[in-house]
Amino acid sequence: MLGLGADRLRADMNRLLALLFHQGVLDEQFLQLQQLQDESSPNFVSEVVNIYFHESEKLLRNLRGLLMDRECSDYKKMGIHLNQFIGSSSSIGAKRVRNVCVAFRAASEQNNRAGCLRALELLEHEYCYLKNKMHELFQLEQQRLLAAGVRYPMQN
């Protein structure tokens, strides 16, 4: 019974992942990341993703702060932040967030404040979506692990 539940959860996860791939929220890099997770580092993915979220929120805060500073938006600094964001997003395979960041960077390079604002909105939106979905995924993963927990060592 438990194993069956794990299977179902696995299928659900797969479907969720498939959906995220379809939507372009994630790309293959995420799978790479998953492959890096093994016995030696069982929580690798969630660890990395959590770091990502932590960092990203900091970056987003900074970006918003920079942009809201009406007088002089420091586009150069913004660019540095965005580069970071792009780097980390592509590392975990958050494709859509990364794309929005690229657009954001382009806007900031042109000192296009309105474009930046729009990109920021979009970025926040995408980021929220990603975060929600990832949480969902991790919850499923956790449930699956719980469900499969009994079997896990046996397979080993």
Next chain:
Amino acid sequence: MAVKLQQIHHQHHHHHHHSVAVKVNEQQMGTKRGYTFIQAHRAWLPKFLLLWVMLVAFISWMIYNGMDADNKVRRKEVLGSMCDQRARMLQDQFSVSVNHVHALAILVSTFHYNKNPSAIDQETFAEYTARTSFERPLLSGVAYAQRVVDSERKEFERQHGWTIKTMEKERSPIRDEYAPVIFSQETVSYIESLDMMSGEEDRENILKARATGKAVLTSPFRLLGSHHLGVVLTFPVYRSKLPQNPTVAQRIEASAGYLGGAFDVESLVENLLGQLAGNQAILVNVYDVTNSSDPLIMYGHQNQDGDMSLVHESKLDFGDPFRKHQMICRYHEKAPTSWTALTTAFLFFVIGLLVGYILYGAAIHIVKVEDDFHEMQELKVRAEAADVAKSQFLATVSHEIRTPMNGILGMLALLLDTDLSSTQRDYAQTAQACGKALIALINEVLDRAKIEAGKLELEAVPFDLQSILDDVLSLFSEKSRNKGIELAVFVSDKVPDIVLGDPGRFRQIITNLVGNSVKFTERGHIFVKVHLDEHAKATTFAKADSCLSGGSKESVIMSGARQFKTLSGFEAADDRNSWEAFKHLVADEEFQSSGSLNVLTTNEASESVTLMVSVEDTGIGIPLHAQDRVFMPFMQADSSTSRNYGGTGIGLSISKCLVELMGGHINFISRPQVGSTFSFTAAFGRCKKNAFNKMEKRNSEDLPSSFRGLKAMVVDGKPVRAAVTRYHLKRLGIVAEVASSLKVAAGTWGKNGSLTSGGSSTQPDIVLVEKDSWISGEDGCSSVWPLDWKQSGLVFKLPKMILLATNISNDEFNKAKASGFADTVIMKPLRASMVAACLQQVLGLGKKRPQGKDVPNGSSFLRSLLCGKKILVVDDNMVNRRVAAGALKKFGANVECADSGKTALKLLQLPHSFDACFMDIQMPEMDGFEATRRIRQMESVANDQINGQSMVEEGTAKKGEWHVPILAMTADVIHATYDECLKCGMDGYVSKPFEEENLYQAVAKFFKAKPISDS
């Protein structure tokens, strides 16, 4: 905002004016240049006309004069000849009469004086003269006067019995000599006995006549009888024969008498003229001009009527040396006006006038037309300027609208994230959708304006065609899935993976075409196909071939419904994508890839590659009447189209422009209610070899290579669709076979499975079943074949069963699960990356199973290369650091991290134990380049210290001693970056995020020797 807008408006306005002014200037220059002769001298035209008329008038006057002069000359000649003729005749007649009188004189001399007694008396003379008067028609009568000297007078008077009388019939006074008439013709008998010498003029005549011996004439006078003008002719009669050349004295001595006759000149001339033609036409006067100052008229009227302008004088010689006569002729009437000349001249004038008028009219017309032309040109220039201004305005305004619109959209997105009631959410979503549509429209308008203004320039960057197609497909996957349309893409193997071009614009075209197709298609499929242009030609031939071999192949009657061998089985407008044609393409490709290498090399040698992209749908098609304006901006099939489907109709015109910019052309085949196929060609550049390799790395980075060597079975009744599936699998390195149905598939496997007990060589690892095939085969077989497998004892090697579906309901999903498709369902449209993700999901879970052999060797090599190595990862980004570390750790490396260049420098202070360093390039404070430079500096200093030897050995020493391999980690793989990496002393670079193969290639350079010792 308002101020800004105004400013822009002002700017725009200003610019508009400026450009128009410039245009007008140009235009003026242009017209100046374009003026013709006529245009330049337009003011002269009426003067030219006047001049011309005058010239024509003058010429016609000349013509008239010329012709008139001719006439006059002729007239004069006629007059002259007539006059001369008359004069000659008169003279002849006259001399005949004179001759006769001469003969009479000789008669008198012979018979009166030489006979004795005289043979002539009055009676004889009268009779003779009367009977011979016809000989002298001009003489009214002749008489003979005898010379009587005064001494003989008495004797003479006595002999004749009458006294000599004077002209006044009185007794003659005594004179020296007398000349009394003794014989006379009856007509002049009244002058008998009159002394001819009593008249002054007669006497003179007589004296002259006897002196010369010739006929002598008097001046004209009125004759006694007829009162006609006449002259008297006097002829001397000599008594004896005169000696040769007698002197005057001898003549006087010898003269015996005088024969006289009265010439009736008037009747003479009248008779004469009466005999001649043209008598009425001319007027003849005869004058005695002995005294030239006072001509005496002999004939004709004294009063001068008739044409005085033209006179001809002819000399008359009546044989009298003392008198001169002349005949003057003139025309009776004035010269008639010469109608011919007049008409000719007039006609010439009229013609000249007409010609002049026509020329003038033509010139005026030309001037007018040219004026109109210039005006049109000016208008055209203005219109063009206005058009440009319009485009600029559109661009500006669009841009200005876009900015606030983005704000609105962003806010809406934020709003949607908040807690909203369903109605509010609905409103907000509607607003967002509208806003997005507006932005899309504005972007299109902007694009079009840009293209029209010629400002759009295409990039030429290397890009991955297939991934763009995948992206576009994923964009529409949601929509198509909802509609139940199959969406598929197929790229021919011969198309290079990476081409040089403008990916954005290419994507735009594809998006537009596919978007249209999705919009207008309710059933069936949308199929995007990319192949080489030359290839397309080949397949067209093949198609013709297949048509020849059997037209009925096109469709197969399947359970009453017509099934077409297209992607979804629906009929398509253009049968180029049907299986008949398609299989040639696929077969051709297989031949190519399996066989001749040289073909490929020659293909790659060429600089550019022309791709043919076709987008086929089975939608409502384009009505025939609208087909010719499909590519015109803002045109849609009809107004109802935009009502039903929305859109501005600008997309296709933009696509056309873009395609043309890419050096291709776009066209379409469409059949209403059947579908449309848009195809376009575009020229792309081939990548150069090194760039190509690099891109390939990146490309393969997207698609995991872990599936290489897997075998798959595609079960699909529709060959085109199967080929598409196979194509996607092939991209992942999976070799796929196609079976038309589950039964066939099960059959082949069953056989194989039983034959080769292991089944490892031919048994597929994955079975992909099309939903249609599954449903149609479901009833009988679904449970049958897994049973089969189980029976043959191959349970543990069960291939993964994957269902391919466009859309699937929950019921179906459960059913599928129940009948063996537990593994996964791949939702179409297929994309290589998505398929890869799903497969990874499916296969990855079974990682623990003996998949090791299937894992590509790169991974294991990496493990052997990196195992036990101590590696420093430098990255300011915590996530990246963690991921990189994780990846490296996975391959057994011992990883340490540094979060900045400075920390790295500290860690790499010599001596250290790191085998390699992965360095992020973009870091705050000290970037990767700078850090590397410093590390290298440090190392060279240390090396110098250690070696401290000759310069020669330094080169080798450097390499032998401190040199930690530093690899750059970068997200952008631009060539320039790579160059810079090398320049500052790095040894290579890996793309970020890590990809096995890429990492392997980079690392293999440095750890080549070591793995052998390690392993």
